[in-house]
Amino acid sequence: MNYFPDEVLEHVFDFVASHRDRNAVSLVCRLWHRVERLSRQRVFVGNCYALSPEILIARFPGLKSLTLKGKPHFADFNLVPHDWGGYVQPWIEALSNSRIGLEELRLKRMVVSDESLELLSRSLANFKSLVLVSCEGFTTVGLAAIAANCRFLRELDLQENEIDDHSGHWLSCFPDSCTSLISLNFACLKGEINLAALERLVARSPNLRSLRLNRAVPLETLQNILMRAPQLVDLGTGSYIHDPDSETYNKLKHTILKCKSIRNLSGFLEVAPRCLPAIYPICLNLTSLNLSYAAGIHGSELVKLIRRCAKLQRLWILDCIGDKGLEVVASTCKELQELRVFPSDVLGVGHAAVTENGLVAISAGCPKLHSLLYFCQQMTNAALIVVAKNCPNFIRFRLCILEPTKPDPVTMQPLDDGFGAIVQSCKHLRRLSLSGLLTDRVFLYIGMYAEQLEMLSVAFAGDSDKGMLYVLNGCKKLRKLEIRDCPYGDKALLTDVGKYETMRSLWMSSCEVTLGGCKTLAKEMPRLNVEIINEHDQMEIGSEEQRVEKMYLYRTLVGPRKDAPEFVWTL
Amino acid sequence: MDGTLGLLSGGGGSGGGGSSGASANESTVSKVEVVEQDFVGMSSEASSYPAEAELELGLGLSLGGGGGAVKAKPCTWGERGRILTAKDFPSVVSHGSSTPSRFSDRATAAAVGPVSGTKRAADSVCQEGGSPTGGSQVVGWPPIRAYRMNSLVNQAKSQRAEEDKLIGEKDKSPDATKKKIYTKAETNAKEKCHLGFVKVNIDGVPIGRKVDLNAHSCYATLAQMLEDMFFRSATTVKSMGSGGEKEQLTKPSKLLDGSSEFVLTYEDKDGDWMLVGDVPWGMFLGSVKRLRIMRTSEANGLAPRFHERNERQRSKPI
Numbered sequence: 001m002n003y004f005p006d007e008v009l010e011h012v013f014d015f016v017a018s019h020r021d022r023n024a025v026s027l028v029c030r031l032w033h034r035v036e037r038l039s040r041q042r043v044f045v046g047n048c049y050a051l052s053p054e055i056l057i058a059r060f061p062g063l064k065s066l067t068l069k070g071k072p073h074f075a076d077f078n079l080v081p082h083d084w085g086g087y088v089q090p091w092i093e094a095l096s097n098s099r100i101g102l103e104e105l106r107l108k109r110m111v112v113s114d115e116s117l118e119l120l121s122r123s124l125a126n127f128k129s130l131v132l133v134s135c136e137g138f139t140t141v142g143l144a145a146i147a148a149n150c151r152f153l154r155e156l157d158l159q160e161n162e163i164d165d166h167s168g169h170w171l172s173c174f175p176d177s178c179t180s181l182i183s184l185n186f187a188c189l190k191g192e193i194n195l196a197a198l199e200r201l202v203a204r205s206p207n208l209r210s211l212r213l214n215r216a217v218p219l220e221t222l223q224n225i226l227m228r229a230p231q232l233v234d235l236g237t238g239s240y241i242h243d244p245d246s247e248t249y250n251k252l253k254h255t256i257l258k259c260k261s262i263r264n265l266s267g268f269l270e271v272a273p274r275c276l277p278a279i280y281p282i283c284l285n286l287t288s289l290n291l292s293y294a295a296g297i298h299g300s301e302l303v304k305l306i307r308r309c310a311k312l313q314r315l316w317i318l319d320c321i322g323d324k325g326l327e328v329v330a331s332t333c334k335e336l337q338e339l340r341v342f343p344s345d346v347l348g349v350g351h352a353a354v355t356e357n358g359l360v361a362i363s364a365g366c367p368k369l370h371s372l373l374y375f376c377q378q379m380t381n382a383a384l385i386v387v388a389k390n391c392p393n394f395i396r397f398r399l400c401i402l403e404p405t406k407p408d409p410v411t412m413q414p415l416d417d418g419f420g421a422i423v424q425s426c427k428h429l430r431r432l433s434l435s436g437l438l439t440d441r442v443f444l445y446i447g448m449y450a451e452q453l454e455m456l457s458v459a460f461a462g463d464s465d466k467g468m469l470y471v472l473n474g475c476k477k478l479r480k481l482e483i484r485d486c487p488y489g490d491k492a493l494l495t496d497v498g499k500y501e502t503m504r505s506l507w508m509s510s511c512e513v514t515l516g517g518c519k520t521l522a523k524e525m526p527r528l529n530v531e532i533i534n535e536h537d538q539m540e541i542g543s544e545e546q547r548v549e550k551m552y553l554y555r556t557l558v559g560p561r562k563d564a565p566e567f568v569w570t571l
Numbered sequence: 572m573d574g575t576l577g578l579l580s581g582g583g584g585s586g587g588g589g590s591s592g593a594s595a596n597e598s599t600v601s602k603v604e605v606v607e608q609d610f611v612g613m614s615s616e617a618s619s620y621p622a623e624a625e626l627e628l629g630l631g632l633s634l635g636g637g638g639g640a641v642k643a644k645p646c647t648w649g650e651r652g653r654i655l656t657a658k659d660f661p662s663v664v665s666h667g668s669s670t671p672s673r674f675s676d677r678a679t680a681a682a683v684g685p686v687s688g689t690k691r692a693a694d695s696v697c698q699e700g701g702s703p704t705g706g707s708q709v710v711g712w713p714p715i716r717a718y719r720m721n722s723l724v725n726q727a728k729s730q731r732a733e734e735d736k737l738i739g740e741k742d743k744s745p746d747a748t749k750k751k752i753y754t755k756a757e758t759n760a761k762e763k764c765h766l767g768f769v770k771v772n773i774d775g776v777p778i779g780r781k782v783d784l785n786a787h788s789c790y791a792t793l794a795q796m797l798e799d800m801f802f803r804s805a806t807t808v809k810s811m812g813s814g815g816e817k818e819q820l821t822k823p824s825k826l827l828d829g830s831s832e833f834v835l836t837y838e839d840k841d842g843d844w845m846l847v848g849d850v851p852w853g854m855f856l857g858s859v860k861r862l863r864i865m866r867t868s869e870a871n872g873l874a875p876r877f878h879e880r881n882e883r884q885r886s887k888p889i
Contacts, residue, residue: 077711078768082780114777134716139777160718164778188718269726292719295726343713344723375713402713433714459712484711 010039019044051557053094064103070110072507083565086110096123104129117142121149129155136162144170155183165191172197181205185212187236192216203228212236215269223252230258237267244274253278263287268294273301283308290316292342303328313337318344319354326358330365338371356383363390371396380408384418388425398433404460407437420445433457443467447474455480465492472499482507490517497524505554516544522571529556532569728840773801773864834867
């Protein structure tokens with residue numbers, strides 16, 4: 001392939017955008033590998049411990065955008081102890097010592113300190129975009145550093161992070177010369193905000209497209225902001241409470257009429273339902289609506305709102321919408337592609353929740369549906385079979401029946417057949433989460449039919465090692481497997497150890513694997529890190545038969561990590 | 572929630588095609604590729620579908636265009652399956668920092684119905700709505716991101732605070748009475764069934780921690796845990812990521828009885844800061860929003876109670 005000069009190859013590779021395709025390109029031959037790596041600008045690292053910053057920097061000198069993920073997924077549910085790891089500091093240090101002109105950093109489930117943010121802001125002159133999802137360890141002091149020092153900042157997007165809020169002062173740290181903001185999302189901040197600084201910032205950001213406010217921003221400020229930024233495409237309201245007879249509210253109604261570009265709407269962290277009519281005029285334009293934090297909107301107001309959103313493609317909602325409300329969604333939102341229904345009743349009082357009927361209605365009315373996250377009180381095999389038939393295009397299907405091991409309430413059978421129907425029908429399924437009463441049989445089906453499956457989440461399911469083996473043997477594209485509270489032991493773990501090098505990671509907690517089994521695995525597979533999380537001093541070294549409470553293994557180029565805390569043993 | 576998350580969760584790190592042929596000459600390259608290459612076909616394929624593969628999946632899907640009836644075909648393999656009983660399933664109760672739960676050792680919970688547990692004293696109240704959430708006592712279940720879970724709990728608490736205020740106001744509309752009754756019952760129920768990760772900050776450290784209040788049934792265990800967390804720092808924890816340094820106190824002291832230089836306080840649903848320990852545990856659970864370990868010298872605003880308690884203690888007969 002020496003016919004083309006490198007520049008031509010590079011130009012061709014420019015059209016190859018996805019990470020997987022670029023990775024494939026780099027495997028063709030040495031030349032392509034070199035051209036590809038020198039021209040690569042965006043890199044995705046799904047597990048920050050799979051390689052080191054030095055390796056990354058050496059290979060991709062032209063790196064502009066880096067995505068890093070840290071803790072295992074189950075850390076989101078408090079299953080991973082504090083201090084487990086996932087620190088971004090070494091990455092930022094290495095990047096700042098290199099010649100890499102990083103412009104964008106996207107982190108998920110990582111520990112980010114104020115020092116890291118400060119270092120980032122001072123050492124990367126061209127830095128433009130920071131996206132933090134489900135991260136922790138930093139405060140508004142770190143945000144102030146970003147605001148103050150990143151002269152070309154375009155995007156600051158904070159999603160569901162645990163941020164210690166020391167003051168609203170950070171917003172004032174954006175210098176007057178900063179006019180480049182395109183996206184600002186601080187909805188997860190819990191503290192007060194300097195409202196005047198916010199309004200001034202918006203006023204001098206003509207390119208602002210996306211703005212998501214936190215609870216501390218009142219409706220008056222929203223009104224002022226929308227006056228100055230009618231070009232917004234993505235809006236997250238803060239506190240949406242006012243007297244509907246007031247002049248402020250009246251002004252808001254008129255201002256919103258000018259906001260013809262809004263396509264994403266979210267927020268309503270506090271809401272006075274009588275003020276909702278102000279947003280009715282923009283509902284028809286909406287393609288994405290996130291009311292999953294809007295516990296104050298329910299019943300008829302919710303339905304009235306949704307009836308106006310005929311073009312919705314993505315809807316995140318609380319289950320207080322009920323089955324009836326989902327029927328309205330089904331009849332209104334014909335373009336719906338992604339639906340997430342979250343439980344509203346975490347306090348266990350028994351508000352209206354959703355059942356299989358809501359899901360069936362959605363599947364019948366929304367044929368384009370491909371991504372689902374559905375928390376419900378119950379599910380039946382019959383319903384799942386209908387859903388599978390109505391929606392063969394599922395890419396992500398995550399069903400969570402709130403009560404673990406709950407069977408089909410009509411037949412009292414396990415839900416094996418229902419999920420089996422889903423995997424058989426949905427040939428493009430990439431992500432699946434199971435719940436309810438399940439035997440080994442469902443895993444047989446998954447192994448047989450889920451050929452494109454990449455991520456599987458299992459809890460309280462299965463009867464024997466066979467279940468896990470069906471999956472490991474059958475799902476050729478499996479990358480992430482996470483299991484909790486299932487009866488899988490060493491036999492399941494050790495039958496096909498080579499499989500784990502084809503995957504990103506495996507999590508097993510409250511299963512039957514023993515210390516001896518894990519040690520055997522670690523010995524046979526030196527390119528895996530097999531980590532045991534040993535909380536509360538449960539385990540004694542030398543006692544091979546004791547069960548391991550939490551095991552997390554992942555492939556890696558760099559061996560055991562050096563920042564593991566005391567309670568994490570890498571075998 | 573938009574393209575951002577989509578990128579993170581959808582973007583793949585594995586390359587296509589296991590072209591292992593190229594690896595011989597490119598040892599360095601192939602090492603790097605380990606991370607990204609999808610070793611399709613390289614893992615041994617165990618034949619794992621013996622007789623079961625013969626079974627037809629009687630799922631009704633292959634019935635071309637079977638429109639109306641939603642009935643699933645009866646199981647063709649009924650004799651293979653068995654009705655799983657409560658014995659087969661682990662208990663869904665987890666007791667936080669106490670003994671580790673083991674799969675076979677667990678007392679099993681019923682497959683249907685609410686879980687049992689020491690905290691669920693008010694099971695019947697929780698069931699009034701007719702649909703218990705069942706798994707709310709299991710660690711990490713339901714699988715909702717902690718941020719969202721905490722947010723919902725706090726929202727519920729604030730709403731309750733506002734509703735309590737409304738109850739106190741005069742309102743002549745007929746709905747008010749209904750609302751009052753409903754809210755009262757709801758309040759009682761909510762106080763008893765409660766999910767409780769709250770933030771704990773200690774003076775001098777910018778980053779807070781979180782504790783699960785549901786893992787405790789009294790002030791003593793909570794105080795003990797907080798002391799462990801903040802005053803006996805983990806030995807080899809590298810604080811590479813955390814911004815502050817944990818203060819090393821030589822003397823672990825009791826936070827509750829005033830003998831330490833720190834005192835434990837909490838912010839209640841009305842936004843007031845109170846000393847921990849003055850109200851019954853259940854009431855505390857229902858109104859606490861977050862905790863703060865404050866220096867005793869700064870607990871001036873709370874002084875009356877503090878001194879009161881000291882005096883009470885001093886005047887106790889020995």
